[in-house]
Amino acid sequence: MPSEWDLIVIGSGSAGIVASRTAARFGARVLLVERHRLGGDCLWTGCVPSKSLIAAAHAAHIARTSERFGVTAENLTIDFARAMSHVRDAVATIEPHDSAEAFATLGIEVASGDARFTGRNSLEIDGTPHTFVQAVIATGTEPQLPEFAGADSIDMLTSDTIWQLDELPKRLVVLGGGPIGSELGQAMARLGSAVTIVNRNARILSSEDERSSAILQASFDRDGITVLNDRSATSVTSNDRLAGELVLDDGTRLPFDRLLAAVGRSTRLGKLAPEAAGVAITQHGYIKVDASLRTTNKRIWAAGDAAGLPKFSHVAGVSGSVAGTNAALGLRRKFNEQVVPRVTFTAPEIAAVGMAPVDAVEGKHRVYTAEHASTDRAIAEADDDGYAQIVVDNRGRVLGGTIVGPRAGESLGELTVAVSAKLTTSTLAGATHAYPTFTDALWNAAIADVQYRLQHGIVKSGIQLLARVRRATLGRTGR
Numbered sequence: 001m002p003s004e005w006d007l008i009v010i011g012s013g014s015a016g017i018v019a020s021r022t023a024a025r026f027g028a029r030v031l032l033v034e035r036h037r038l039g040g041d042c043l044w045t046g047c048v049p050s051k052s053l054i055a056a057a058h059a060a061h062i063a064r065t066s067e068r069f070g071v072t073a074e075n076l077t078i079d080f081a082r083a084m085s086h087v088r089d090a091v092a093t094i095e096p097h098d099s100a101e102a103f104a105t106l107g108i109e110v111a112s113g114d115a116r117f118t119g120r121n122s123l124e125i126d127g128t129p130h131t132f133v134q135a136v137i138a139t140g141t142e143p144q145l146p147e148f149a150g151a152d153s154i155d156m157l158t159s160d161t162i163w164q165l166d167e168l169p170k171r172l173v174v175l176g177g178g179p180i181g182s183e184l185g186q187a188m189a190r191l192g193s194a195v196t197i198v199n200r201n202a203r204i205l206s207s208e209d210e211r212s213s214a215i216l217q218a219s220f221d222r223d224g225i226t227v228l229n230d231r232s233a234t235s236v237t238s239n240d241r242l243a244g245e246l247v248l249d250d251g252t253r254l255p256f257d258r259l260l261a262a263v264g265r266s267t268r269l270g271k272l273a274p275e276a277a278g279v280a281i282t283q284h285g286y287i288k289v290d291a292s293l294r295t296t297n298k299r300i301w302a303a304g305d306a307a308g309l310p311k312f313s314h315v316a317g318v319s320g321s322v323a324g325t326n327a328a329l330g331l332r333r334k335f336n337e338q339v340v341p342r343v344t345f346t347a348p349e350i351a352a353v354g355m356a357p358v359d360a361v362e363g364k365h366r367v368y369t370a371e372h373a374s375t376d377r378a379i380a381e382a383d384d385d386g387y388a389q390i391v392v393d394n395r396g397r398v399l400g401g402t403i404v405g406p407r408a409g410e411s412l413g414e415l416t417v418a419v420s421a422k423l424t425t426s427t428l429a430g431a432t433h434a435y436p437t438f439t440d441a442l443w444n445a446a447i448a449d450v451q452y453r454l455q456h457g458i459v460k461s462g463i464q465l466l467a468r469v470r471r472a473t474l475g476r477t478g479r
């Protein structure tokens, strides 16, 4: 293997893979370094296994609640080990896309090992020296473990390790009421665990708007999940490092069979030694980048979670493309953080993009809501606890919105395109939508704005004029 490279990409998650592919397509000689498993967190411990587990949980939920359709599933049994083998099968099916062989077909070499910078244009991979013209840091983030008395005495599950479970914990305590704690907590509850979520914030998914959070809380209540808001753990005891008792700041004692920590993530720096290459770190511990994702070393770029961008696989991929292009072509393309769609894959899904309806300013913006309670598909599926809400400006341009409900993440695609392309509600409303779909709610919200504009301002005057002319013409011709 040569030791001098046009581009060395450190980390083979979504960011590193897309950076490598992009630069290789532009003709760069690329070395992709991975210390653990090719594919990164999204494939092994993030998006893919969590959505596969959620699919198993959804099947259990449908079976359990199918009576409303006149379908009775007697003696429901849930084989957790089989649910987990479905999860592993899904990962194994996708894994070949991210294999060294797949990268070789694109002309990308893969090195297995831990990368550590030794200078401004040099690094070692497990002790073997390499030099680079450019580099991309895409080392991702890792779960943080909470600190409280006795925390060292227990093997807490995290999003890294939960996938090794073959036995369902009867009582699962989840620390953290954010997206990861909510998704995994609800899935485990639907598969049969008695789940308690201990949440430091006043409500679950506190970074989403209050109504979304309240709808999800009601769904958690129906699933039998106990949510303890405004609470944090102060100590834990365990005899076997697995089961034990957690004590909260208000004195509540929570016995559990397993404890899952979902309290945040920190940059995976490990042995990377960015300081040896003159790469600065932000006060929050991320790789410091400018808008073009360049670090404080002109030769080195960063992308994905490690660069402190919103922690989503699609953001990692797009930022990897920006970093790979800039590195390979010497450009300064910018990463656009304004239009980043996000979905929490709970039931219901909570999806949002662009400007939040709560940030709308009266007189400058209008907000329209279409309820799933009046959306035919939602009624037909007896799953109508949701809505689509959009924010538009005075010219009718769609600035953002929130969708809550089944498959909200799918409907979000249309809203994302609208926000990204600065489409108007007239464009959305003018496109015929297939009926009956959950996207009808979004369509109806757009139609409501068009109707508003037809009844106000210059559009209203224009329509009145047209109508007058039409009446006069008909009067003259007598038709």
Ligand SMILES: Cc1cc2nc3c(=O)[nH]c(=O)nc-3n(C[C@H](O)[C@H](O)[C@H](O)COP(=O)(O)OP(=O)(O)OC[C@H]3O[C@@H](n4cnc5c(N)ncnc54)[C@H](O)[C@@H]3O)c2cc1C
Pocket: 010, 011, 012, 013, 014, 015, 016, 033, 034, 035, 036, 037, 038, 039, 040, 041, 042, 043, 045, 046, 047, 048, 050, 051, 113, 114, 115, 116, 138, 139, 140, 141, 159, 180, 268, 269, 270, 271, 272, 303, 304, 305, 306, 310, 311, 312, 313, 314, 315, 316, 345
């Ligand atoms: C439970 C869970 C569910 C999620 N669900 C979703 C979802 O549904 N949708 C979504 O968009 N996002 C989801 N995410 C977030 C998503 O997984 C991350 O945003 C994404 O994986 C970040 O990609 P990345 O390339 O920045 O880093 P990573 O995927 O973390 O990849 C970094 C890679 O770098 C390697 N590495 C680190 N240091 C070195 C080194 N020194 N030398 C060599 N290699 C190194 C690591 O081993 C790793 O493979 C989820 C995350 C979790 C935890």
